[in-house]
Amino acid sequence: MTAFVDVRNLSVDFKTRNGLVHAVRDVSFTLDKGRTLGIVGESGSGKSVTSYSLMRILDAAGVIAGGAITFEGMDIGSASERAMRDIRGREISMIFQNPRAALNPIRKVGHQIEDVLRQHVQADAHNAREKAIEVLKQVRINNPEERYHSYPFELSGGMCQRIVIALALACKPQLLIADEPTTGLDVTTQKAVMDLVAELTRARGMAMILITHDLGLAATYCDHLIVMKSGEVVESAPALELFRNPQHAYTKKLLRATPHGTDSVRDLLPEDMRPAEPAAAPEPAAAKDRTPLLEVRNLVKEYPLKSARGGVFRAVGGISFSVGRGESVGLVGESGCGKSTTSSMVMRLLDPTSGTIRFDGTDIGEIPAGAFARSPYRGRLQMVFQDATDSLNPRFSARRSIADPLLQLGLKGGERLSGAALNARVEELATLCGLPHHLLDRFPHQLSGGQKARVGIARAIAVSPDLLVLDEPTAALDVSVQAVVLNLLVDLKEKLGMSYLFVSHDLAVVKLLCERVIVMKGGEIVEQGNCAKILEAPEHDYTKALLAAIPHPPI
């Protein structure tokens, strides 16, 4: 009796301009009905390619170079394309990473579900609508009759992912492959979505493969885990076992880099990468100067609504907070809570509707955003963006990107650099941010995610700002890269004495970096204060919900 899914010595090659790339090498695993398998690894580890081979949806350049995949005793590798079409969706189905991209943007979600049902002869013209609404009900969509007529853009990210899950489960498949199903979703939505998937698969006795970079998430929802690195399986063990007693050095490194339950940002790094001496606790600059660097009072941002009745949408509803000199403050909340709007206003990229932003004693809120580029304060407020790829000009080399603020604003004090002095400063910044100098002449698409993040940080600190806003700087990075970047940020703060306003949805990360935390919801501050205290004993229900949603590995 063979297993339900049996992958043996699978190898997948990709033909590229620079020759053959072995994306997956000699991967074997089995999966029984009703069980869940987690494939964990960082980007480029081959985890997605492995799952694509299972459904035979590799893109044209990829070929299964060796090994066998058996599904319910059927050899997937030699099955006809026609047979595969029947299997996809009905026997094996998949939840993709970006729910918005996986849905047809100009078709009602109800019709999209009907399409799948009718494709696999699960419904006919008479009962398709009824069945589609039933499927929507199963994924807990409120008012399924109304939502049936919605277009994807009218739904939130979490709702879209529920629709994608509904599509995947509509034909009652035997095996569900979830490829990073919750990346890009808020923690509370992530929990709701994963709980739903777990419950539905359990109730139907389905098997599931969960592909993720988040070890905590995998361990919470899977029975068995395999850890992949550079196309190879480095460790395979039951989830609990893997957490309690990791064998491979890479697994240990990944586990350590996951910030859940760690006390210090230094603990995220492998021992040989930690700084030689424990950094002496820096004298907080605040001790010398009591006035805060940034003081925000009653800040409001309203947008006019585009409805016939008029009215306004309040993105930020009169918030007040301060950031001291040399202090790190975390600004936490879910998407749509107004944290990014707040940081844009503080950065003077956006004009507030009302309220004051006092920076070093001056109300910089009075300088219009359009004119702020020429203000002497411009160089003192800088920002690291969420998406390092998007924040770098694709036509600028790393060197040119880092040099841009130096060219426009000059050094602190107004000194302009050019030629050799400019190059020297760029290289000094690269060294400071741990970016090897030979990478400086590369374009963004030739750099990895972590390298791009370093370029973004080097650019932001080029003109020695006093306040650095960090807008989820590690959200798009692998955990081990995140660990390195977080440590870099801590080092830079110690060396340069900047203040940080750290915008994030991840409380576990904020805890490691910040002294104080501000929790936002619906444009208002619900709780603020000492970071450790709030995480230990949250007072507001919302903070409690946020904390509870962080996946806790069963250690």
Add this chain to the structure above:
Amino acid sequence: MTSTAEPARAAPGLITHTLYVLRSNPITLLAFVLLALFVLAALIGPYVVPHDPYQSNAANALKPPSWQYWFGTDDLGRDVFSRVVVATRLDLLISLSAVVISFFAGSTLGSLAGFYGGWTDRIVSRLLDTLMAFPLFVLAMGIVAAMGNSVQNIVIATAIVNLPFYARVSRTEVNIRREAGFVQAARLSGNSNLRILATQIFPNALPPMMVQISLNLGWAILNAAGLSFIGLGVRPPTPEWGIMVAEGARFIVSGEWWLALFPGAALMLAVFTFNMLGDGLRDIVDPRQRS
């Protein structure tokens, strides 16, 4: 993948990359070879042609293609081959200058509309719509007829009818990048709006514009030849493909097909070359293709 694990591989230079694009795409290679031939004909054509393109010779009128006259001779006994080759310079010059003008004017208008939005966008877009509402060739005819029959006015007319295409492409390409992260980052670096538009956003809109340029070169040649064909613009006896086709057309019925066929074929080949060139050009100017 960590930063140290990646092998240090320098970015291939423009020349290596161009060679790669040419090698991987035979159609692009063919287009570049043809383009080189046309450019060569335009540069040195008048000096190397076997006969004087203006020299009439009544004794040799309407001779079919032979070893002496490769493309035959016309009704005045002038060598058609020499005239086709010599015409290359004028035709390429008209289309190139028209495209350069409409590229700069069109992308400036379009970029401003895309970047500032609001009233700038509304005014520019409606103006372009008005322009697009006319049948383009008729519009060009009208402009030449109104402004006077000269090569300069043909260039201007061709530039005006092509302008909306550049304006629309650049408007869209600039608009989608207006709020991109790297634009915000440039604001933080102290760049003014115009500077951001010129140095950060516009260069990123270039790849699709390249396709437009190359397609338009083809249209512009057709447009100029078309105007000459109906008697506007270039005047005889200047060798120009459009006039030559127009003059030769009279003789097709009497069996002297070579008068219209060869200049027509040159015209077709030129348009064909520019149409094929587009994708290759785009791949060459896009640094993202370089890995």
